[in-house]
Amino acid sequence: MPPASSPPAVKIQAPKGTRDFYPADMAWHMHLLDAWRAVSVRNGFEQVDGPIFETLELYKVKSGEGIVSELFSFRRTGGETDFAIRPEFTPTLARMVADKANALPKPIKWFATPNFCRAERPQRGRLREFWQWNVDLLGLDTPAADAEVIFTCVDLLAELGLDSTQVRVKISHRAVVKQVLEKLGVPEDKLPGAFTLLDKRDKMTPDEFTKEAGKLGLDEARVQRFEEVCRRKYASGDLMHLARSLAMDEPPEDLVKLDEQLRAFGLADWCEYDLGIVRGLAYYTGVVFEVHEATGVERAIAGGGRYDQLIELFGGPAMPAVGFGMGDVVLSNVLADKGLIPDDVGPRPDAFVLAASDEAAAQLPAVVSELRRAGLHARMSYKATRNVGKLLKDATNCGAKFAVIVGEQIEVKNLETGDQSAVGRDALLDALR
Amino acid sequence: MPPASSPPAVKIQAPKGTRDFYPADMAWHMHLLDAWRAVSVRNGFEQVDGPIFETLELYKVKSGEGIVSELFSFRRTGGETDFAIRPEFTPTLARMVADKANALPKPIKWFATPNFCRAERPQRGRLREFWQWNVDLLGLDTPAADAEVIFTCVDLLAELGLDSTQVRVKISHRAVVKQVLEKLGVPEDKLPGAFTLLDKRDKMTPDEFTKEAGKLGLDEARVQRFEEVCRRKYASGDLMHLARSLAMDEPPEDLVKLDEQLRAFGLADWCEYDLGIVRGLAYYTGVVFEVHEATGVERAIAGGGRYDQLIELFGGPAMPAVGFGMGDVVLSNVLADKGLIPDDVGPRPDAFVLAASDEAAAQLPAVVSELRRAGLHARMSYKATRNVGKLLKDATNCGAKFAVIVGEQIEVKNLETGDQSAVGRDALLDALR
Numbered sequence: 001m002p003p004a005s006s007p008p009a010v011k012i013q014a015p016k017g018t019r020d021f022y023p024a025d026m027a028w029h030m031h032l033l034d035a036w037r038a039v040s041v042r043n044g045f046e047q048v049d050g051p052i053f054e055t056l057e058l059y060k061v062k063s064g065e066g067i068v069s070e071l072f073s074f075r076r077t078g079g080e081t082d083f084a085i086r087p088e089f090t091p092t093l094a095r096m097v098a099d100k101a102n103a104l105p106k107p108i109k110w111f112a113t114p115n116f117c118r119a120e121r122p123q124r125g126r127l128r129e130f131w132q133w134n135v136d137l138l139g140l141d142t143p144a145a146d147a148e149v150i151f152t153c154v155d156l157l158a159e160l161g162l163d164s165t166q167v168r169v170k171i172s173h174r175a176v177v178k179q180v181l182e183k184l185g186v187p188e189d190k191l192p193g194a195f196t197l198l199d200k201r202d203k204m205t206p207d208e209f210t211k212e213a214g215k216l217g218l219d220e221a222r223v224q225r226f227e228e229v230c231r232r233k234y235a236s237g238d239l240m241h242l243a244r245s246l247a248m249d250e251p252p253e254d255l256v257k258l259d260e261q262l263r264a265f266g267l268a269d270w271c272e273y274d275l276g277i278v279r280g281l282a283y284y285t286g287v288v289f290e291v292h293e294a295t296g297v298e299r300a301i302a303g304g305g306r307y308d309q310l311i312e313l314f315g316g317p318a319m320p321a322v323g324f325g326m327g328d329v330v331l332s333n334v335l336a337d338k339g340l341i342p343d344d345v346g347p348r349p350d351a352f353v354l355a356a357s358d359e360a361a362a363q364l365p366a367v368v369s370e371l372r373r374a375g376l377h378a379r380m381s382y383k384a385t386r387n388v389g390k391l392l393k394d395a396t397n398c399g400a401k402f403a404v405i406v407g408e409q410i411e412v413k414n415l416e417t418g419d420q421s422a423v424g425r426d427a428l429l430d431a432l433r
Numbered sequence: 434m435p436p437a438s439s440p441p442a443v444k445i446q447a448p449k450g451t452r453d454f455y456p457a458d459m460a461w462h463m464h465l466l467d468a469w470r471a472v473s474v475r476n477g478f479e480q481v482d483g484p485i486f487e488t489l490e491l492y493k494v495k496s497g498e499g500i501v502s503e504l505f506s507f508r509r510t511g512g513e514t515d516f517a518i519r520p521e522f523t524p525t526l527a528r529m530v531a532d533k534a535n536a537l538p539k540p541i542k543w544f545a546t547p548n549f550c551r552a553e554r555p556q557r558g559r560l561r562e563f564w565q566w567n568v569d570l571l572g573l574d575t576p577a578a579d580a581e582v583i584f585t586c587v588d589l590l591a592e593l594g595l596d597s598t599q600v601r602v603k604i605s606h607r608a609v610v611k612q613v614l615e616k617l618g619v620p621e622d623k624l625p626g627a628f629t630l631l632d633k634r635d636k637m638t639p640d641e642f643t644k645e646a647g648k649l650g651l652d653e654a655r656v657q658r659f660e661e662v663c664r665r666k667y668a669s670g671d672l673m674h675l676a677r678s679l680a681m682d683e684p685p686e687d688l689v690k691l692d693e694q695l696r697a698f699g700l701a702d703w704c705e706y707d708l709g710i711v712r713g714l715a716y717y718t719g720v721v722f723e724v725h726e727a728t729g730v731e732r733a734i735a736g737g738g739r740y741d742q743l744i745e746l747f748g749g750p751a752m753p754a755v756g757f758g759m760g761d762v763v764l765s766n767v768l769a770d771k772g773l774i775p776d777d778v779g780p781r782p783d784a785f786v787l788a789a790s791d792e793a794a795a796q797l798p799a800v801v802s803e804l805r806r807a808g809l810h811a812r813m814s815y816k817a818t819r820n821v822g823k824l825l826k827d828a829t830n831c832g833a834k835f836a837v838i839v840g841e842q843i844e845v846k847n848l849e850t851g852d853q854s855a856v857g858r859d860a861l862l863d864a865l866r
Contacts, residue, residue, distance in 0.1 A: 015486060047456065047459045052451075054445075110456070365581070377475040
């Protein structure tokens with residue numbers, strides 16, 4: 001039968017904002033996913049996942065109708081349900097927790113490394129398909145839980161070679177910001193406006209900021225203090241500084257307790273308080289944090305916080321929760337900028353098997369299959385040449401530890417030391433282990 | 434600010450035919466994906482991946498308009514391009530190979546473990562979202578390449594505990610079937626009809642089969658021989674049997690060469706020739722094979738073959754190719770039926786850290802974070818109780834190797850042997866390693 005269709009006149013392209021992972025790209029991609037997984041597991045989180053698409057309704061629960069334009073949504077011909085490719089994991093997680101809340105042992109410590117799609121204009125750090133590490137701890141309302149989640153995030157950054165001079169965890173706390181705003185004299189009804197102003201401050205000139213801050217009913221001295229508080233960073237362990245700049249006698253209690261836990265987890269060097277960090281206003285209820293490259297280049301590497309009311313919103317019981325997401329695109333950009341993407345993250349062959357003669361070539365399948373069944377990563381030469389020197393170069397080029405030269409006898413060459421010796425057929429496996 | 438939307442009146446469900454992977458399900462899922470990856474790597478394949486959605490056009494190249502009703506397709510509001518969630522990997526692979534064919538070292542040995550979506554009615558062994566292992570070897574047209582790909586498939590089956598009495602690799606060859614049909618007297622113009630009949634034979638009664646076979650211009654004796662040939666299985670190494678039942682002097686050359694290579698890879702026990710295996714008629718050009726549970730329950734565990742013309746169809750150069758796909762759903766069903774899904778595939782903690790007093794509890798973050806930073810999988814107790822006996826039960830229940838009891842001193846209890854001893858704070862890491 002003929003092919004179903006004629007060859008396309010032009011090659012078909014991948015959709016805009018998506019990536020093809022050829023072997024070298026994929027080696028790094030898997031290195032990242034493996035690191036996310038290993039760090040999650042050693043921090044006691046269990047892996048979960050959900051469907052690549054969900055009902056569109058699920059995404060409206062948390063984000064309202066506004067989310068719809070950012071989604072790749074669809075409806076089956078003749079169907080009645082709208083679906084969307086997942087743009088984030090939290091609604092799936094909330095649905096899963098709400099569905100089995102009573103049966104799940106507490107606390108719930110879950111992680112996931114799913115891919116997401118958003119119908120945004122592709123730009124640096126933001127693609128239409130990306131992967132994101134999600135870490136969530138549910139069922140605990142203590143600052144120790146907040147700190148453990150932040151520790152897990154930092155553990156990953158350190159695992160990939162970043163240090164506390166290169167990246168910073170910027171922490172804020174909704175209750176503390178509210179307290180600070182009240183202390184400054186922002187009236188209750190102007191608090192939402194003040195939060196919005198905080199959220200937009202990096203996109204405004206100082207003049208614009210002052211003008212907008214004035215609308216909140218603050219006099220000039222208070223606007224200045226507001227600006228100072230939300231632009232200045234305060235070190236972990238130095239909360240009195242924050243208190244002084246707010247003319248408070250003591251730092252806010254919520255921050256004191258959080259700081260104590262961050263220091264208990266050894267995170268003081270990585271963290272700073274930045275009350276200008278706001279994130280999703282409707283969503284977070286306590287601590288919020290973002291990880292940024294220290295000099296401020298790139299978008300946020302990670303972001304998260306406490307969301308104690310979300311599980312209820314999805315029909316589950318009241319359940320405190322804290323978590324974060326870290327995307328692969330910005331993280332990889334930052335690591336590349338710092339020279340922290342090694343070019344040898346792919347799997348390294350244990351053996352490269354080659355034939356010194358045509359007769360020997362007939363033995364390659366048996367030799368290679370024995371090694372592979374025993375768990376060794378064994379590659380073989382597919383070339384017609386029997387020039388051992390040339391074939392040994394191929395062995396070296398693929399990074400193999402040993403070359404296995406099959407001829408009248410079998411010789412094993414250690415490609416690191418250059419040592420070469422004959423081994424019996426039965427002793428080959430042991431010689432390579 | 435208020436939540437974006439009121440709580441849903443009823444809990445929102447996952448889309449039909451998709452799965453939520455809670456921790457126990459996910460542990461098995463990752464075990465499977467890890468096995469696919471490990472076996473691929475040790476057989477010298479490199480991992481690749483592509484976008485979760487592609488242009489709808491891409492899927493029509495190989496499968497024509499008929500594929501569209503099986504896809505979850507969508508178009509952005511105001512956009513001009515139709516997209517679809519990927520239903521298979523081959524079009525993406527062909528696009529990627531065609532795009533960089535000249536730059537890629539040959540042979541190309543790629544594997545992928547992507548998820549796919551098909552808008553089919555969910556049923557046993559067939560879900561709307563599933564994962565599939567794809568293994569492809571491009572650039573070699575030898576039967577050794579066919580055999581190596583089949584070896585990789587069998588290596589995975591053996592890795593997961595299946596043996597050659599439980600699953601069978603059923604092999605056919607397009608050229609051989611054509612030769613057999615010609616030998617039986619099927620005229621050239623009736624060959625497509627004969628292939629279609631082969632494809633449908635399992636869904637027909639013997640009478641229906643005879644009637645349809647008669648339409649191919651075969652007399653009764655030949656219909657009988659046709660039926661015999663396509664229903665009977667022939668063992669690897671026993672091709673003369675096949676030749677005799679076809680009244681041929683010698684078995685077909687293509688099968689002789691393939692059989693030689695299958696035996697060289699040690700696959701004789703796993704393989705049998707079954708000329709009734711047809712698969713996609715338009716797509717495959719040589720060897721085709723399927724892996725089935727030996728007694729015939731369940732759908733095919735894996736299927737593949739040689740597709741030497743596909744890369745050209747996608748705008749690339751002429752390039753021979755052979756590969757297969759193996760889905761996670763049928764494979765898991767077969768493994769479950771055989772009792773080959775262990776319940777302890779999840780990661781096992783190295784240590785479970787607990788506090789014997791409230792003072793000690795304040796030290797847990799420091800102890801746990803030290804262990805985790807050193808790469809150990811360390812869990813901790815979140816309970817308020819200081820009853821060491823109860824907490825030790827939690828340690829045992831989570832499968833930890835050691836319990837670390839933090840009190841006035843630190844004690845380490847080996848949960849396998851029951852041995853318990855005090856260790857200095859500085860010696861803790863060494864004691865656990």
